[in-house]
Each structure stands twice: as C-alpha cells, then as structure tokens.
Amino acid sequence: MPEMISNTIATTLADAVGRLRDVGADSPELDARVLLRQATGRDDAWLIANPDAEVDATAMGGFAELLERRERREPVSQIVGAREFWSRTFRVTPDVLTPRPDTETLIETVLSRIKDRDAPLRILDLGTGSGCILLTLLAECPNATGLGVDASPAALEVAAANAEALGLSGRAEWQEADWCEGVEGPFDVIVSNPPYIAGYELQHLEPEVRDYEPNLALNGGADGLAAYRRIIPSLKRLGTGQSVIAMEVGMGQARGVAALGRVAGLQIADTDQDIARRVRVITLEPTSKS
Numbered sequence: 001m002p003e004m005i006s007n008t009i010a011t012t013l014a015d016a017v018g019r020l021r022d023v024g025a026d027s028p029e030l031d032a033r034v035l036l037r038q039a040t041g042r043d044d045a046w047l048i049a050n051p052d053a054e055v056d057a058t059a060m061g062g063f064a065e066l067l068e069r070r071e072r073r074e075p076v077s078q079i080v081g082a083r084e085f086w087s088r089t090f091r092v093t094p095d096v097l098t099p100r101p102d103t104e105t106l107i108e109t110v111l112s113r114i115k116d117r118d119a120p121l122r123i124l125d126l127g128t129g130s131g132c133i134l135l136t137l138l139a140e141c142p143n144a145t146g147l148g149v150d151a152s153p154a155a156l157e158v159a160a161a162n163a164e165a166l167g168l169s170g171r172a173e174w175q176e177a178d179w180c181e182g183v184e185g186p187f188d189v190i191v192s193n194p195p196y197i198a199g200y201e202l203q204h205l206e207p208e209v210r211d212y213e214p215n216l217a218l219n220g221g222a223d224g225l226a227a228y229r230r231i232i233p234s235l236k237r238l239g240t241g242q243s244v245i246a247m248e249v250g251m252g253q254a255r256g257v258a259a260l261g262r263v264a265g266l267q268i269a270d271t272d273q274d275i276a277r278r279v280r281v282i283t284l285e286p287t288s289k290s
Contacts, residue, residue, distance in 0.1 A: 031070055113283065
C-alpha cells in the first residue's frame with residue numbers, strides 16, 4: 001500500500017484522490033472527502049476551512065482502512081453505511097439497493113399527482129428495499145400510512161430501521177412477499193422501483209453495482225421486464241380506480257411496460273424524465289376510469 005506523504009487535510013485528500021482516480025472511481029474528490037469526514041468526525045465546512053490541519057494517527061488509520069475498501073470499488077454508501085435521499089439520511093447495507101438521485105424523479109412524480117397531501121392516504125411500495133421511497137412519501141404526506149413489500153427479510157430489517165430513525169415507525173408496515181402475492185388493497189398510491197436490468201447486462205455494470213449490490217434488486221430477467229410482468233396484472237386489484245400508480249423504468253423500457261399495462265387494462269397517463277432527460281418514471285391509470 002502506498003504511504004501517505006503527509007498528514008494534513010489537504011495532502012491526505014490529494015493523495016486519496018489520486019489513488020481513487022487510478023482505480024477508476026467516478027467521483028474521486030467527493031469520495032475522498034466523504035471518507036475523510038467519516039474518519040475524522042468533521043464536516044465538510046471544517047475540512048475545507050482547515051486544509052493545513054493535521055490528521056491525527058487514529059483518524060489516519062481509520063481513513064486508510066476506508067480508502068482501501070473504496071479502492072476495491074466498494075460503494076461509499078456501504079462503507080459509511082448511509083446515503084442521502086430527498087434531503088434525508090437512510091441506512092444502507094449490502095442487502096439493499098443504494099438510493100439514487102434518479103429515483104427522486106419518482107418522488108416528484110407522485111407528489112405532483114397527489115391532490116391533497118394532508119389526506120389519510122394509504123401507500124404501497126413494491127420492492128421497498130431501504131424503504132427510501134415509501135418513507136419519503138410518508139414524511140411528505142403527514143397523515144398517510146404505508147406498506148412496504150419486499151422478498152428479502154434482510155432488506156425489510158433495513159427499511160424498519162430507517163422508519164425508526166425517521167420517526168415514521170407508527171405509520172409504516174412491512175410485509176415479506178413475492179411482489180403482490182398476499183398483499184391486500186386498496187391503496188391510494190402505488191409505487192415501485194423494480195429490478196429492470198436485463199440479465200445479460202449485469203456483467204457489464206460498474207463494480208460498485210455488480211459486485212456489491214443485491215442481485216435480487218438488479219436482475220430484471222432476460223429482457224429486464226420480468227418484475228413488471230409480475231406486478232402490473234395486480235395493480236387494478238390493489239388500486240381504487242383513482243389511485244396514483246407510478247413505476248420507475250429503465251432506458252427504453254416505457255413502451256414494453258405500456259404494452260404490459262394495456263393487457264391489464266391500464267394505460268400510460270404520463271411519463272417523466274430524470275436529470276439526464278431519459279424517461280425514468282411512468283404513471284399508469286385504468287383504461288376506463290370508474
């Protein structure tokens with residue numbers, strides 16, 4: 001392992017950035033700062049304001065261990081055990097998909113379509129993972145209650161811990177299930193960010209995703225649409241006829257999902273783009289509303 005040339009904030013960060021750049025990390029400056037923040041217990045403002053401050057031996061040892069993990073391309077979110085989503089901090093483990101900025105598009109879509117955020121809504125989140133989608137919606141809709149469904153007991157434990165940390169345990173329930181099996185409606189809001197990566201594409205993913213995130217949350221089967229085939233036929237049963245139904249989709253999948261919806265008596269009401277201007281979220285509604 002290369003030796004750190006100095007123990008100041010500035011030189012420690014510079015050395016770490018170089019090492020992370022060498023292994024192909026896509027945001028070496030941000031990663032180095034987050035890891036040093038974790039090791040020192042200092043915030044970004046302090047690190048920026050004190051570039052010549054010495055990093056003590058204990059913090060340096062801890063930082064070296066964190067940096068080595070990142071050099072092996074372990075995600076920063078798993079190294080520090082948390083990720084911010086919609087301005088809230090969520091616990092992250094290898095059992096759940098790391099919350100991503102693109103999924104905030106799903107939150108924006110749902111909130112824009114809820115007519116009254118103060119209403120006593122019932123929300124369903126299929127494939128809840130860390131619970132970030134359901135818990136964010138509950139936090140934004142103060143009288144809502146919700147059910148998070150996942151096939152992974154370990155993921156549900158993470159989601160429950162996040163609910164506790166955010167003070168939302170009293171309004172969130174969790175159910176281990178294979179998508180919609182055994183789930184009883186009706187729900188006013190139904191959301192899902194299912195696995196949508198085609199199986200043959202998994203080997204081409206960046207190491208942070210391919211080697212460290214749960215296959216269950218990534219693998220969408222041969223064409224990436226396997227989970228949608230399981231979910232979409234049950235949506236009318238689980239909704240009210242006026243429900244907000246929103247799903248995240250992969251690039252180029254909106255047409256395929258729309259076709260599945262038509263068979264189930266649903267049509268696309270709208271599509272929303274993510275920050276890269278790709279269709280990220282589709283909203284479904286009954287073909288003929290009652």
